[in-house]
Amino acid sequence: MANLVKKVNYDCPQCDQYHEVEVYIQETQSVMEGNIVTHEETFYLCPIENEEFTPAKVMNQNLLSARDAYRESIGRLPSMKIREIREAYKVTQKEFANLLGWGDVTVQRYESKTIQDETYDQMMKLVYDDPQLALKELEKHADRFEHERYLEIRDSITDLIKKNSLNYYKKQIIYASYIDFSEPSDQNGRTVMNLDKVRNVIHYLSHFSSKLYKVKLHKLLWNTDALAYKMYGHSMTGLVYKYHPLGAVPVAHEELLDICNDLISISEEYIDDYTAYRIESIIPVDISYFSSEEIDILDEVIRKFDQVGRKKKSDHTLEEEGYSITKQNEIIPFSLADKIRAF
Ligand SMILES: [Zn+2]
Structure with a gap:
């Protein structure tokens, strides 16, 4: 089914007149390297x-969308992401290729048409996660750069190291904490933890929930995953939660919040004689990241908790039967989500 997205004035090749034409988007299937992929075309x-x-330009976009769908289906970086990695280091396509010791046009081809081999893909992912590695690669291939430009690039990578290294180590802690949950199970709600998803969900909840503190955020996360599990048989983020007297708490919760420091701010507030951690979104949310089913779940959880917050502070979703059979610091099985009355 095609959806009308807009109308534009265009030099129409069908009737050779300049007039208003309709622009549609539809789901389609293409064959990429012998595999059928589903993607959007205009x-x-x-x-x-x-x-x-x-039009030719749109045809190119459609091809790019087919290639990206294929890349995604085999776990490779989409073209936009390659560009994002390169831009994080403030280098051109040619410079990024040289930095990695590749041929001059390699990155340009990956950003436009060729689907990268796994080895090249892996290298770009590694360099993205670890600016230290990018610096090593740059030093190794220093002879490929004018000295002045080499120094400039080294400076921008060094800046990134200063900014990102803490996040890098925190991500390693998170991955290590989830190493026992690398398969879908009752503990992760049949979803393997996806850090990008976790970050976006935390951002969404922080952005749209009123008066958000750390404890409430943990509850929103658990309820989001529990509701997704209940409705679709798998949680949204793949986080694993432990029993805590105040409610469910995700494993590695401190590091999880720390690595969202580009999306949210955390400030201390003193309420009576304890410290509360106020969480606020600092940039707009990219809604297109989520499916409409996911947005429904997130909004439902936010709505429910903003109502509850006005009435009472205790967690009404986890005090139900089932919750009491798990003990503090034990993992809460998602099979209990079905027993939670609130949903
Ligand atoms: Zn026409």
Whole structure:
């Protein structure tokens, strides 16, 4: 089914007139390297002749979208992500290729048409996660750069190291904490933890929930995952939760919040005689990251908790039967989510 997304004035090739044409997006399937992939494609429609056509530029976008769908299906970086990695280091396509010791046009081809081999893909992922490695690679291939430019690039990588190294080590702690949960199970709600998803969910909850503190955020996360599990048979983030007197708490919760420091701020507030950690979103949320089912779940959880917050402070979702059979610091099995009355 095609969805009309906009109307534009266009030099129509169907009837050779300049007039308003309709722009549609539809789901389609393409064959990429022998595999069928599903992706979005855009086409134009001339309402006068009722004929479809695809301008060359749009055709290229459609091809890129097919390639990215294929990349995603085999776990490779999409073209946009490659560009993002390169831009994080403030280098051109050619410079990024040289930094990694590759041929001049390698990165340019990966950003436009060629699907990268696994080895190249792995290297870009490693360099993205670890600016120290990027620095080593740059030093190894220093002779490929003008000295002045080499120093500039080294400076921007060094800046990134200073900014990112703490996050890098925290991510390692998170991955180590989840190493026992690398398969779908009752403990992770049949979803393997996806750090990017966790970050985006934390951001969404922080952005749209009123008066958010750390304890409430943990509850929102658990309820989001529990509701997703209850509705679709798998949790949203893959986080693993432990029993705590105040409610469910995700494993590695401190590091999880720390690595969101580009999305949220955490400030201390003194309430009576304890310290509360106020969480606020600091940048707009990219809604397109989520499916409409996911947004429904997140909004439902936020709505429920903002209502409860006005009435009473105790956690009404986890005091139910089932919760009491697990003990403090033990993992809460998702099979209990079905027994939670609130949903
Ligand atoms: Zn026309």
